[in-house]
Amino acid sequence: MASDSILVKIGGISTEIKMGEIEIDQIIFDEGNPRIGFHKDTQPFTNLSQNQIIFALSNKNRDAYAKLKENIEVNEGIVNPIWIEPIDHEIYRVIEGNTRLLIYRDLREKYPYKDFFKTIPCRILPAKITEEQRNFIRLEAHLRGTTPWDAYEKARYLFxxxxxxxxxxxxxxxxxxxxxxxxxxxxxxxxxxxxxxxxxxxxxxxxxxxxxxxxxxxxxxxxxxxxxxxxxxxxxxxxxxxxxxxxxxxxxxxxxxxxxxxxxxxxxxxxxxxxxxxxxxxxxxxxxxxxxxxxxxxxEDIKNIPSYQISEMREGQQQSKKELILKLRDEVNRFVDRYLMEENT
Incomplete structure (x- = not known):
């Protein structure tokens, strides 16, 4: 059930969302999930069924899926709640978190007598949010999400x-x-x-x-x-x-x-x-x-480091990467000073 409400900005619009635990059978997968865009494009039909979405999600990146599933199983739950929106009476659709929902379904089947995986932590959006807000949530989550999202699908969504x-x-x-x-x-x-x-x-x-x-x-x-x-x-x-x-x-x-x-x-x-x-x-x-x-x-790699990684290093979130780059700078400076500058002495 939903409990606390918080006010957040989504796509520049102040939006009240509810935080709560929702039974996983009340939530359906999102056919518009950018992670399965290429799979959808290659099918001979327009709309994917829920089973077809499940197949696409579980086979997209099996290693990443297995690793995330193991982490959720050991932790007995997720850290980051999924985003859902109401579409009918007590029925919701995932906006972000399709893979985590699928893993909960798998683990509920594995542990039918445990309560951990019968409900899932959710951020519950109000009814009838705008498509721009949905896109904002997907961009924020999918470009730097819980599981790796391959570069082709990222580019496809940007396009x-x-x-x-x-x-x-x-x-x-x-x-x-x-x-x-x-x-x-x-x-x-x-x-x-x-x-x-x-x-x-x-x-x-x-x-x-x-x-x-x-x-x-x-x-x-x-x-x-x-x-x-x-x-x-x-x-x-x-x-x-x-x-x-x-x-x-x-x-x-x-x-x-x-x-x-x-x-x-x-x-x-x-x-x-x-x-x-x-x-x-x-x-x-x-x-x-x-x-x-x-x-x-x-x-070439340094010239093309993504700007968000540079921001993270500035903010102290990528300390080990920052230390390596500084070490590289020091070694290059030492080499230039010791050997190449001898030409001028």
Whole structure:
């Protein structure tokens, strides 16, 4: 039953929500859950049944599901209440927390004589909240949620809000704690896959796991500039990914080196990244030295650290990451002072 009420702002609107324990059989799953968007898109029917939603949730990321289930089982409950809205007399729909509700159902079946998993802690929204408020809750929870939400589904939801709901990049940045640049890159990477890659190479649903290749591509202006210079376009990149010319997303950062030489480029397009890189090593050894490759990758990673992680480090929430970055700074400064500056003495 619902108990205490609190007043919170959701999407800029002061909203009274109730806190309480609701019987899990009174709550249905959300067909609009962004985590299962790709699964829904690939089905031949418009609406998903509750059983189909359950299948999608439990098979989306089995390792993450099992880990969260184990934590809830050991703790005998959840720490973060789920968000629900009333849709009928004593029937509610999940806005955020579908996976946790499913785990409660699993654990109730495993422990039928225990009361822990018969009801679930909820934040109960008032009837008839706006779609903008629903989107706000999903954005806040799903982009930094309880269980990992893969990058493709995040980008898909950002694209939906931008393209269908009319959100501006600025509005999405304010609500997600991402920068406008990060949002633009994510949306464009989604469009690359949706418009050009998946229609040609998307027979296997696992192809969406290559989304990180397209994020790296959209972040890499050096690569796109080099491709443009020699008359290559995004569809060429799609073919490289689809034909397994690139074995991992991180390799995308180095492709522009392979395209600079006619000889190496031809080998890359015909045989793939590793074979071309081997030839590149004979022409420009410094470009394939592991140390300097790692340095180049670290530079790119630091340049692209999500803005919300930087905010968390400033606020002391990511202390171990902050300490590593400061240690890196100290080692680089020490190396420069000790060795490179000797040239001037």
């Amino acid at each position: 939906f809000l931008w393209n269908k709901e009319g959100y501006t990049y600025s509005q999405l940045a304010n609500q997600t704690k991402l920068t406008e640049k990060e949002i633009v890159q994510s949306i464009q990477a989604f469009r690359d896959m949706e418009d050009q890659y998946l229609p040609k190479y998307g027979n296997d649903p696992s192809e969406v796991l290559k989304f990180s290749y397209f994020v790296e591509y959209e972040k890499n202006n050096k690569l796109k500039d080099q491709m443009n210079k020699i008359g290559l376009v995004t569809s060429d990149f799609c073919d490289w990914v689809g034909n397994n010319k690139i074995s991992k997303a991180q390799d995308v950062r180095e492709i522009y080196h392979l395209l600079e030489s006619d000889q190496v480029r031809e080998i890359f397009i015909k045989e793939g990244f590793e074979e071309a890189k081997e030839i590149l090593g004979t022409i420009k050894p410094c470009l394939v030295d592991p140390l300097y490759q790692n340095i180049e990758n670290v530079i």
